Amino acid sequence: MSATRLLVLGVVRMYGRAHGYQVRRELLSWSADKWANVQPGSIYHALKKMTAEDLLAQVDVEPGAGPDRVAYRLTAEGEQEYQLLLSKALSDPQLNHPDLSAAISLMTTLPRARVINLLRHRLVHLEAEQRQARMMLEELKISMGMGTPEHVGELYRLWGGITDASFTWLEGLIARLEAGEYVMADESGDAFGEPPSRASE
Structure with missing residues (x-):
């Protein structure tokens, strides 16, 4: 499993649609570059690879060139992959520290x-x-x-x-x-990491 893959899916999911720069900025604010070794190149590589795998779809291309002109959203397959990776990272003790750290960051979803x-x-x-x-x-x-x-x-x-x-x-x-700590996806209130439409329900 790749912590980068889970984190990128999680951040795109959280925003509903996101540019590569947004994903990078969000992950840097979590210090994921330190605990998951998530680097800018690996983020853009993951976006491109998961788009080719139909886990992400390009939804907006602004005029000009460069990866930050493209916005992405999760496809139905991307949502399934996200759920699978997150569940595996939370339950499988054989996975390494970055995978568990990524899962803990997103468990409220x-x-x-x-x-x-x-x-x-x-x-x-x-x-x-x-x-x-x-x-x-x-x-x-x-x-x-x-x-x-x-x-x-x-x-x-x-x-x-x-x-x-x-x-x-x-x-x-x-x-x-x-004991009820943290707001989770199935509860009222804003659970961290939930897509905009779900977080506002």
Whole structure:
């Protein structure tokens, strides 16, 4: 998965229609260039590629040349792709940090119960990873007698520590969502990231 792909779809969706410059400016305001390594070239490349894949459609071409003269909107296929990428990034613990960060930035565009269910799925996988890290440390005691270097255990402790921190944070996020924090797509009020027509309903 590409965090850039999800973020670009999310921002175009949020505006209803957007120029490449708008997408870039919005993502820079989220510091996505730092946590997702989203660069201007990757934004314009994603817009062009997803237009070729019929996920985006050009809706306005202003006179003159250049990528900032073209506006884009999501197609029905683009909406499906957005929903799929967002759901996968929220639930799949194998995805990397930028993908999860992109999904957290856009999670309010889904119904509350759906986000909680997706995050619970991720939590189950993190529990399994915690058990695996503990098992690996136990197995290290046996394998050291067969030549495994003792310091390899630090890798297992690192992985376990990262998993423990992720688990604690995720439990907290689920609790905050269950307590009603943040306006979500299926609630009254303006949910961040919702398209203009939905946000005003």
